[in-house]
Amino acid sequence: xxxxxxxxxxxERAMVSQPEDYALxxxxxxxxxxxxxxxxxxxxxxxxxxxxxxxxxxxCRLGNALAAxxxxxxxxxxxxxxxxxxxxxxxxxxxxxxxxxxQAGHYDRAILALDRCIRENASEPxxxxxxxxxxxxxxxxxxAFIAYERAVKMKPGFTGAYFNRLGNTLVRFSHHEKAxxxxxxxxxxxxxxxxxxxxLAGAHAALGQGDLARQAMEKSDALRK
Numbered sequence: 001x002x003x004x005x006x007x008x009x010x011x012e013r014a015m016v017s018q019p020e021d022y023a024l025x026x027x028x029x030x031x032x033x034x035x036x037x038x039x040x041x042x043x044x045x046x047x048x049x050x051x052x053x054x055x056x057x058x059x060c061r062l063g064n065a066l067a068a069x070x071x072x073x074x075x076x077x078x079x080x081x082x083x084x085x086x087x088x089x090x091x092x093x094x095x096x097x098x099x100x101x102x103q104a105g106h107y108d109r110a111i112l113a114l115d116r117c118i119r120e121n122a123s124e125p126x127x128x129x130x131x132x133x134x135x136x137x138x139x140x141x142x143x144a145f146i147a148y149e150r151a152v153k154m155k156p157g158f159t160g161a162y163f164n165r166l167g168n169t170l171v172r173f174s175h176h177e178k179a180x181x182x183x184x185x186x187x188x189x190x191x192x193x194x195x196x197x198x199x200l201a202g203a204h205a206a207l208g209q210g211d212l213a214r215q216a217m218e219k220s221d222a223l224r225k
Contacts, residue, residue: 004034022051026061033065041065049081056082060093067100072109075100091120095130102130107138125151129162136169141178144170148182160190167199176206194223 011028018024029044031037045062052058063078079097083090098113111134117127132147148166152159167182183200190196201216 004031007031008035008037020051022048026058029061029065033061033068038065038068042069054085056085056089056093059085060096063097064100067097067104067106072106091117091124091127094120095127098130098134102134102137107134110134123154125154125158125162128154129165132166133169136166136173136175141170141175145178145182160186160193160196162186163189164193164196164199167196167203171199171203171206174206176203179203180207192223194220197223 007027008031011024011031014024015021015028025044025048029041029048032041032044042062042065045058045065048055048058049062059078059082063075063082066072066075066078075097079093082093086093094113094116098110098117101107101110101113111131114127114131114134117124118131121127128147128151132144132151135141135144135147144166148162152162155162163182163186167179167186170176170179170182180200180203183196183203186196187193187200197216197220201213201220204210204213204216
C-alpha cells in the first residue's frame with residue numbers, strides 16, 4: 001500500500017530528530033508491519049515495551065508483529081503480558097490476536113484465542129459471531145450457524161442484525177445457498193427491513209434464481225417507499 005510506504009519514509013525521517021518520541025515509534029512500527037517489515041516492527045515494539053513496560057497496547061502490537069513472523073509462542077507471550085497488565089481487557093486483547101491469526105489463515109490458532117475470550121466472558125455474543133465467521137472461512141457452515149444461534153440466544157433483539165451479518169459473510173465466501181437461509185432468518189426477525197430483503201435478492205441472483213431475485217427486489221423497493 002503506497003500510503004504506508006510513504007508513512008515509513010515520513011516516520012523514519014522524523015525519528016532522526018525525535019528518536020524517543022513514543023507515539024511516533026508506534027506509527028513507524030505499524031507502518032513497517034503494513035509494508036511487510038515485520039522484523040523491523042518487532043524491533044520498534046520491543047523498544048516501546050522497554051520504554052513503557054506497563055503499556056499493554058505495545059505488547060499487543062509486539063504480539064501482532066511476532067505473529068506475522070510466525071513466532072507464535074512469543075506472540076502469545078506478548079499478549080499474556082498485555083493481559084497481566086490489564087486483566088479486565090483479556091477478552092478484547094485475545095479477540096484482537098484471534099483476528100490477526102484469522103487474517104493470516106491460521107484458523108486453529110484463531111479458534112484457540114477465541115476460546116480464551118469465551119472463557120473470560122462466555123456471555124459476550126461478539127466472540128461467538130467471530131467464531132462463526134472463522135467457521136465460514138473454514139467451510140464448516142453448520143458450525144457457523146450454531147455459533148450464530150448461540151449469539152442470538154444471548155441477544156435476541158439482534159437476531160436480524162446477526163443473521164444478516166452471517167448472510168453477508170457467507171456471500172463473501174460464495175456460499176450463496178446458505179446465505180439465502182441466513183437472510184431469510186434475518187427477514188423473519190425483521191420483516192420490514194428492506195436491506196435484508198435486498199441482500200436476499202443478491203443471493204438469489206448469484207444462484208441464477210432470477211424470478212426469486214426479482215420478487216425480493218420488488219419487495220425491498222416496496223418496503224423503502
